[in-house]
Amino acid sequence: MKMSSLFMPTLREVPAEAVVVSHRLLLRAGMIRKLSNGLFTYLPLGLKSFRKVENIVRDEMNAVGALEFKPSVVVPGDIWRESGRWETMGPGMLRIKNRVDQELVVSPTAEEAFVALLRSEISSYKQLPLSVYQINTKYRDEIRPRYGLMRAREFTMKDAYSFHTDDKSLDDTYQDMGKAYRRIFRRVGLSVIPVRADSGAMGGTGSEEFMVESEVGDNNLILCPKCGYAANDEKAACAPDPTTEGPGSAKTDSPYAAIETPKVRTIDELCAFLHTSPRAFIKTLIYKAVNVELDLAGLPGCASLERKKPENSPAYYPVAFFAVCIRGDLDVNEVKLAANLKASEVELASDADVERLTGAPVGFAGPVGFASAPVLADDSVMAMHDSVTGALKADLHFEHVEPGRDFSPWMTADVRTVVAGDRCANCGAEYYSKKGNELGHIFKLGYKYTKSMGMFYLDENGKQQMPTMGCYGIGVDRTLASIIEEHNDEDGIVWPMSVAPFHAVVVPIKYEGAMKDAADKLYSELAAAGIEVLLDDRAERPGVKFKDMDLIGIPVRIVVGDKNLPNVEVKLRKAGDAVLVPLSEAAASVAKTVREELSALSGEN
Structure with missing residues (x-):
């Protein structure tokens, strides 16, 4: 794509409303705009990166055999009454009525929708196990949306649900999903901390969260430096405190x-x-x-x-x-x-x-x-x-x-809040803590929804049974924001290759004469090689072009200047120094770099 055809309203000033790095840079780089409090619009550049995150999630869900569905966002309130969550979800759930006075819900999550859909389709053990998922819009009426995409009211989530005849089958899928999550976060360039977690309003037993470290994290992570124990403080347990010394430790025979x-x-x-x-x-x-x-x-x-x-x-x-x-x-x-x-x-x-x-x-x-x-x-x-x-x-x-x-x-x-300095429940070492944000969460739901909503199948003996369930969610918008939180510098975003809106940008000092010819040649060769390339054909000063490219974080910048021709200057966004490469070799060299970085993120090397 050429810059002259791209809508990219970058900002030089930091918006006052933006507190966290990702919010500031997404606004400044012209990737999102706020429509209302907690409601955001993706602009073309931001949407390109969003789609890449979404497609990586989709790839890994497909790889573990999950089947993609596309349920409606607005669902009947009746199914929420069946599950019992109409009364218990609270004011965070947006309830509406249509013209015939039917109660509807703007989905904050989709357990009810998938159980309602599949209970009329699943009749035999031969159809199980089954894993399904959606990547869809959600709405939760946050009392105080903040931090841009980190905590918005409307957002996109990947929800997967699995249905099983027994706990062994559920555990197998739960483990497969955990491995898929680790691959997803590696491919998008994120360092995550898997932690034990509380299942909250979703219910169920087994539960694991995937966290990223953040100074403004909503969660406090309790970590053991010795054995690797990691838990959200909502779930963390610790070793009992010594009771052999100090006040309150010696039994008394005196009456109270x-x-x-x-x-x-x-x-x-x-x-x-x-x-x-x-x-x-x-x-x-x-x-x-x-x-x-x-x-x-x-x-x-x-x-x-x-x-x-x-x-x-x-x-x-x-x-x-x-x-x-x-x-x-x-x-x-x-x-x-x-x-x-x-x-x-x-x-x-x-x-x-x-x-x-x-x-x-x-x-x-x-x-x-x-x-x-x-x-x-x-x-x-x-x-x-x-x-x-x-x-x-x-x-x-x-x-x-x-x-x-x-x-x-x-x-x-155990209802105590575990803090840094408490002792590990496994090995006795002293805990330390970090702030973190949740990106993904996997649950073993058990029979919570299939029982309340009457979902049954016939087993090998023709007896009616209820399937047990798992639930697996990832916040796509929050993942995108977290990538920026981890990959940035004083000049802007430093996208990992896998999620950058473009792999490379060709920047002619002036888009005229020999520089134009060389830039067009590079642009065509890179596009032909399958590299997503942007051509900055604007009539702007070089400094403006360089600032914009650093801000939006394109991984590879190729500068075409008349002083260097027949060489061009190739610079990686994450590296400090540029190198001169012959024009005739530049496209092949850049394509090789792009493929190597994509391969490294995918774990193929």
Whole structure:
């Protein structure tokens, strides 16, 4: 393509709205424009790179036997009611009605759509396993879209879904998908960190995220330098802390007793007042949980809770409250808590609800004698001794509290937030942490959707069975942005060869005379060799042309100047120095470079 035919509105100034590198460079390089908050339009250059990422994803999905479908973006609300997620997905899901008052959903994800489609098509075990996928538009009504393509409201995702007769078949596909993801990210030039992760609203058991390191990452990664353990902090576990020394470690035979603590509410205030450590305190927090699927019948404070039972979906409590106990120096991980409660989300209860449930001001909650809601204790609590807790009365705490003797939690679980400095659950080494952004996520969904939506097949004996499912997603836009985050310098984007909008650009100092003839010759020879080439035929100063090419990040630049002819100057965008190559050899030399880099990214060398 010639620059004179290309729409490429580059910007010299950094847009004030753009915080992260990828957002700034995509705007400056004329690759995207914002239509509204969280809504972006790809311009021609950006779309070329987007399509390349998309096609690499498609190649690798096809290579593992997944079959591409193209479902509609707008789907019936009825299928979301069947799965039970109409009530649980929350305000992030855009619900609309058509002219005949039918409820519709602008898809945030596609489990329901694929199960609804395939349940009427799959009737026999002979049709399984089956892997299907789409690369399609999604919409999630983000409360605060930010960072350009990193967190937009409308975006493109690759969703794959697999259906199986048994767990062994599901695990085989899960492993194949994990390998395909590693190939995808290698081919686009990204360094990813695979980590254990929480399945969240998707449900299921096995789960792995593919992260890229980022200073503005939404996720905190917990990493072990010794054994390679890696997990999102929403899922990370750690070795138990030593309990043989310090406050709260020695068992006591003394009965618990009330102590006056006037105007002392926080852990820090208690430490100062009692001259001890946070490790001696059991911190009790009252949480409000939404859409709890656990059966709470017979538990304290739950007799009057409303419980809904949608057709073909698990029963759930729209709202329930819990007292969550954790050692005083630790923090509750709300994702872990929600997972243990099988809730769609949890949040700290309001002050009014805390006072209603505990009968005391905020800051004096404790598990001893508490009967207004179920008590959940973090694993750390059950290793404590001779502890201090709130006494459910203003200005009063209990000392000498022994978990298991003075209170018995309804549930004990790992709900602590693991941080750098905690010890690895596998080898005992000290964790470190990094910020990261999620690019891909693979799940073993199990029977969550096939059960709720009534999908069955007949097995070898003619008996009706439900297929088990896997789910595998990649954010295409976020992957594109992450490539720029990893590959850039002070002058602009430094595209990997596989996803650059063009492999090479021919830049004549002036597009006239011998320089024009040489540039046209190179352009034709490269195009004939299958190289995607751009010809800068603009009547611009050389400095303007060079700046633009550095900004948009074309991997190979060939400068045609009258002083160097019959040689031309070849410079790689990622290299510092240019080399002179005879015009007669330049096209072949550049084509060789392009193919070698593409081959290296594909892992063929």
